[in-house]
Amino acid sequence: MADLPPKSPxxxxxxxxxxxxxxxxxxxxxxxxxxxxxxRIWIALPLALIVSIGLGYYQSRETPMYSATAKILFxxxxxxxxxxxxxxxxxxxxxxxxxxxxxxxxxNLRAKVAASFTPEEIKILQEPFLKGAAPGVAPPSAGxxxxxxxxxxxxxxxLIQITVRHQGARAAALVANRFVDQFMARMRxxxxxxxxxxxxxxxxxxxxxxxxxxxxDQALQNYMKQHELGTSLDVTTNTIxxxxxxxxxxxxxxxxxxxxxxxxxxxxxxxxxxxxxLYEITAISSHGxxxxxxxxxxxxxxxQLELADRYxxxxxxxxxxxxxxxxxxxxxxxATALAIADLKTSLDKARDNEQSLEKEYxxxxxxxIRLRDLGTEFxxxxxxAEAARKQYMxxxxxxxxxxxxxxxxxxPLHPLDSATVPxxxxxxxxxxxxxxxxxxxxxxxxxxxxxxxxxxxRIKSAWDVEHFIGVNLLGIVPDLSGLKxxxxxxxxxxxxxxxxxxxxxxxxxxxxxxxxxxxxKTILITSTIPGEGKTLISCNLAGSFARHGKRxxxxxxxxxxxxxxxxxxxxxxxxxxxxxxxGANLEGDLLTDPSLGIIKIGENLSLLCSGGRSKGPTQIxxxxxxxxxxxxxxxxxxxxxxxxxxxxxxxxSLLIAERTDEVIYVCRFNRxxxxxxxxxxxxxxxxxxxxxxVVLNGLSPRRIEYYSNYxxxxxxxxxxxxxx
Numbered sequence: 001m002a003d004l005p006p007k008s009p010x011x012x013x014x015x016x017x018x019x020x021x022x023x024x025x026x027x028x029x030x031x032x033x034x035x036x037x038x039x040r041i042w043i044a045l046p047l048a049l050i051v052s053i054g055l056g057y058y059q060s061r062e063t064p065m066y067s068a069t070a071k072i073l074f075x076x077x078x079x080x081x082x083x084x085x086x087x088x089x090x091x092x093x094x095x096x097x098x099x100x101x102x103x104x105x106x107x108n109l110r111a112k113v114a115a116s117f118t119p120e121e122i123k124i125l126q127e128p129f130l131k132g133a134a135p136g137v138a139p140p141s142a143g144x145x146x147x148x149x150x151x152x153x154x155x156x157x158x159l160i161q162i163t164v165r166h167q168g169a170r171a172a173a174l175v176a177n178r179f180v181d182q183f184m185a186r187m188r189x190x191x192x193x194x195x196x197x198x199x200x201x202x203x204x205x206x207x208x209x210x211x212x213x214x215x216x217d218q219a220l221q222n223y224m225k226q227h228e229l230g231t232s233l234d235v236t237t238n239t240i241x242x243x244x245x246x247x248x249x250x251x252x253x254x255x256x257x258x259x260x261x262x263x264x265x266x267x268x269x270x271x272x273x274x275x276x277x278l279y280e281i282t283a284i285s286s287h288g289x290x291x292x293x294x295x296x297x298x299x300x301x302x303x304q305l306e307l308a309d310r311y312x313x314x315x316x317x318x319x320x321x322x323x324x325x326x327x328x329x330x331x332x333x334x335a336t337a338l339a340i341a342d343l344k345t346s347l348d349k350a351r352d353n354e355q356s357l358e359k360e361y362x363x364x365x366x367x368x369i370r371l372r373d374l375g376t377e378f379x380x381x382x383x384x385a386e387a388a389r390k391q392y393m394x395x396x397x398x399x400x401x402x403x404x405x406x407x408x409x410x411x412p413l414h415p416l417d418s419a420t421v422p423x424x425x426x427x428x429x430x431x432x433x434x435x436x437x438x439x440x441x442x443x444x445x446x447x448x449x450x451x452x453x454x455x456x457x458r459i460k461s462a463w464d465v466e467h468f469i470g471v472n473l474l475g476i477v478p479d480l481s482g483l484k485x486x487x488x489x490x491x492x493x494x495x496x497x498x499x500x501x502x503x504x505x506x507x508x509x510x511x512x513x514x515x516x517x518x519x520x521k522t523i524l525i526t527s528t529i530p531g532e533g534k535t536l537i538s539c540n541l542a543g544s545f546a547r548h549g550k551r552x553x554x555x556x557x558x559x560x561x562x563x564x565x566x567x568x569x570x571x572x573x574x575x576x577x578x579x580x581x582x583g584a585n586l587e588g589d590l591l592t593d594p595s596l597g598i599i600k601i602g603e604n605l606s607l608l609c610s611g612g613r614s615k616g617p618t619q620i621x622x623x624x625x626x627x628x629x630x631x632x633x634x635x636x637x638x639x640x641x642x643x644x645x646x647x648x649x650x651x652x653s654l655l656i657a658e659r660t661d662e663v664i665y666v667c668r669f670n671r672x673x674x675x676x677x678x679x680x681x682x683x684x685x686x687x688x689x690x691x692x693x694v695v696l697n698g699l700s701p702r703r704i705e706y707y708s709n710y711x712x713x714x715x716x717x718x719x720x721x722x723x724x
Contacts, residue, residue, distance in 0.1 A: 037449045044448040052441030059433045064425035067165050068172035070180045071416040074100075074158040097153050101160060104151035104183055113175070113182045114146060118393075124174060128167035146175050159416065169421050176419035187413050206395045213388040216381075223381055240368045247364060251357040258354050261347040268340055278336060287339035290332065297328040458670050465667070465694045468674050469681060472514055472693030474664065475507035477537065479698050489536060489567040493543030493602045507537070507695055508544035514692045515662060519550065522630055522640040522660040523692070526653040528676050529646050532668035533697040535563055538643040541664070546605035550638040553598070555608040557656055558645045559617035562610035568601050575611025576620065576629075584625035590632055606637070621655040630659050647680040648672070654683060662690045668698040 037044070074097075103109060117125065125145035139145075147166035154161060162179050166172035264283045271278050279285040279294065304321045311318050465473045480488045480500050487496065492504050511523075525541070527534040535558075542554040556564035557576065565572040574597025579585070582595045591598050591606075599607045620626055633640050642660055644653040657663055663684055667677060677694075684691055 033450070037446070040449040040452050043452065044445045047448050048441040048445035051444045052437040055440060056433050056437040059436075060428050060430065062428045063167060065165050065167060065427045066169040066172045066422045066424075067163060067426045068169075068176045068419035068422055069161050069163045069417075070176040070419040071154075072160045072162070072180055072183065073414050073416040074160075097158070097160070100183075101151050101153055103186070104160070104162065104179065105149075109179070109182060109186060110146060110149070112186070113178050114141070116178060116182060121174060124168065125166075125171045128171065145171070147172065149175065149179060151179075162419075164419070165426075169423075169425075173419040173421045180415050180418070184413055184415070202395065202398060206392065209388065209392040209395050213385070213392045216385040216388045219381060219385070223378065237368070240364055244361065244364050244368065247357055247361045251354065251361060254350060254354040254357055258347070258350040261343070261350050265343050265347050268343060278340075283343055284336060284339050287342065288335055290335045290339060293328055293332045293335055297325065297332060300325045300328055458673055464674055465696060469678050469694065471665070471681060471691055472510070474510040474514070474693040474695050475503055476699055477503045477507070477533070477695060477697045479700050480536070485567065486569075489539040490543065490602075492540045492547055493605060495547070504537075504540040504544055507541060508548070511541070511664070511692055516690065517661055519638040520634045520640070521662060522634055522642060524642045524644055524653065524657050524660040524663045524689075525666060526644045526657075526663065527646045527666040527668070528648045528672035528680060530561075530649060532646070532666050532671055534646070534666040535567070535643055537664070537666050537695050537697065538641055539564070539567060542605060542639075542641040543602070545639050545641075546602060549604060551604050551636075552639045552641060553606050553608060553633055553637040555633075555640060555642045556610045557621070557642050557652070559610050559614045559620065559652070560645060560650065562613065564607060564643060565609045568599075568607055570599055570601070570607065570609065572609045572612060573597065575609035576626070577614055577617075578611035579629075580620050580623070580625065584623070584629070586625065586628055586632060590629075591636060608633075617652060618655060621652055621659075627659050647683075648676060654687065657684055657689045658687055660689070662692050664692050665694045667694050667696055669696060671698070 122145075126139040129139050129145065147164050150163045150165075152161055152163070153159070162176050164172045164176040164179070166175060264281070267281055268278065268284065270276075271281065279290070284290065285294075300321060304318070304325060307315075307317050307321055465471060478500050480491075483491075483498065483500075487494075487498070488500070490496075491498055491501050495501075515521075523541075525534050525538045538554060542552045546552040554564065555576070556562045559577060562572060562575075574595055576596075578597070579593065579595040585593065585595070590596055595611075596608060597611070599609070601607050614620065630640065630642075640660075642656055644656050647653045665677070665681065665684075681691060
């Protein structure tokens, strides 16, 4: 290390630090985030759709709930003087209002509401629960069908609203109104007694009619139970008729099934008698393992024919295949017998099913005739029960009206708005679900795309190079995999009119702009991992300088895996390794030294090969002779371009970098990781190397269009500004 020549003062400043102020203000723009979203759209979009659609499906599958609201108004009444004292039922404070709300929420009032429903109203409450209930499951009682009842005071008013949420629209309105009715009844009972003779007589009459109605209802129920009529005669009759129709249809289908199975079984028996191939019958050939066994048997027989051409009958392979064929035939015979037995069993089951349906049809027909005979007596009992129930309901209504008229003037309590049947459920709210799922889908889409951009640490864009790595972007080279290997390494040298030539010329311009050294000088070109295109960049960058009149030497210092001689179709008999093994002679004209074998491959461009392969080239690269060789060659040429091994594979490039003036780092799109590149760039800077910048290689034209941005053209602006 002590023999290294001193670096010029300009080389002590690492490339990229000169642009520190400019890099410091670099921020990701909307375009950068657009690129992130566009690059990962096929990952983020399906995930966002799955999440949003799944959430929407889950929310839309919620049980529909309906909401109905009734309002109660408390008015400011006059004070009522009674024999017991002064009763003031009005609301004088927030405490009174909260007391009434707690009464509305009490279990006592809830029980009264549940007990107040008529059988028809209970059916309305049970209707939504019966839709999804399993057959035979009893519906909940009236107390369990009230739903969610929420009484709330309206601010700055004497109003209480009762909101009921229920699975049935009619049930929600019914429960809300019934809570208002029962609450008002309780308030009346609390504020005034109901003990007069009229009410007492009505109560006694109502109780008597209730018992009569109960007796007649019980007689009707006993008659229905005695004759097993179910809920009603009409329902039972309709059920029997529907059952007869269903049985008749099932009997027809069963008869057709018997005919089909009998036809198949008779066909099998006919084939057996005539000795025909049973596998021509679909029911046999497609049964169970028969198709597989037949296929295996055919394959084994074909194999036997092929082996017979090579072996005699007693050969082990012939015996093995013969045993296999015999085993397969036995299995096939058993499978065929099983198929015939299954066919016979299917025929027997079909016949049994047909006979069972015939018996069931006869029994149901007898039941239907019996129900017609019971119709007259049943109708008489039903009419008596309905008449008694009607009388009871009328007297009960009169009792309620009398009680209401007696107390209506004493209670400052009035229903303001009755609950109406809601037109639709409040949940699931499709509009809200769509908005929520759309918002969540967008968040998932953006979150996944941006999250993956932080997880994916590979180099992709100009922003990654200049902001994260902290070096200049010298240029972007498109993907040249469509060109022949013989052409793409000499694109600039041969002045080809092909895609990619202009990108190498732009790299040449950027190198001239960012370089702080005058000619002659040496430039090292390296990368992180193999396959990133550093040799391609070396060849065409050297060709660019040679094309612009600079005497350029291209050296292959990848001594472990040299490639430059192949790209220029040269022999690798002479070069750095051969020169070092022959004594590393620095005397005389190096350009004509046969051990070096410098080859002129174009106007102003020469090639120094590796001169073979070496498994341990560090001895050569660390030697004083190699350092002096580079210094001597730099005097002979304006520019020496050194193609080196990748830094991620071996440390040879770090040794070479100590002996060169400038470094160009090659990164292939979406290949190397940013953290590795930054680590190796830091290692080069620690060695006081002048890092000109990074060449981003291998982008398709489409990716160049949206991965590059205005920073890519900064070199052109500086260059043209300098020329002006």
